[in-house]
Amino acid sequence: MDSLAFMLWAVRRYGDAEDRFVLAVLVAMIGLQEVGGHIEQTQEQIGQTIGSGYSRSHVAWALGVLLEDGVLRRVRRGVYQIVPSAALRGGVRPPAEGKRKVPGSTPERVHQLDLLKDILEDPKAPDAFKAMAQVDAKLPEGPRQKRKGK
Incomplete structure (x- = not known):
């Protein structure tokens, strides 16, 4: 799966x-991704990014849907x-916070296929996320099925 196919799927899935x-x-x-695909934002910050009027609970619900579909994974709190095959922000990773760039050192490059390999080998990565990370991922057809009672 490439990012264009993913974006078209997302429009149908969540449209x-x-x-x-x-x-x-x-x-x-x-849009909030850092190089390597991590997003370090609280639910409140994500809501503020989208616009006023969205509570933490609104964002938590949406994140839950994305987690359930395998589009997103929680690395830690x-x-x-x-999922990198969908929308990876590659490039050069900046030095870790608190570390200085060593003169003459080569910056760490983040490559999509290496990141995918790491995810597929990570025992803590959820199965749905690993399935979505497969190069030949089969995306669910049609709109998302709602849970009963919702």
């Missing part, structure tokens, strides 16, 4: 009135990652 907020959160998270 109905009830799920458009999920699509807005997904697009915001793509406050740190998320979008």
Whole structure:
């Protein structure tokens, strides 16, 4: 799967009135990515990025949908990652916070295929996320199926 196929799928998957907020959160998270695909934002910060009027609980619900579909994974509290085959922000990773760049050193490059390999080998990565990370991932057809009682 490449990013264009993913984006077209996301529009179909989250395009109905009830799920458009999920699509807005997904697009915001793509824009908030750091090199390597990590997103270090609280739910409140994500809501503020999208616009006023969105509570933490609205964002938590949308993140839950994206986690369930395998589009997103929680790396640790406050740190998320979008499946790299869909929307990776590659490039050169800046030095870790608190570390200085050593003169003459080569910056760490982040390559999409290396990141995908790391995810597929990570025992803590959720199965749905690993399935979505496959190069030949089969994306669910049609709009998202709503849970009963929602």
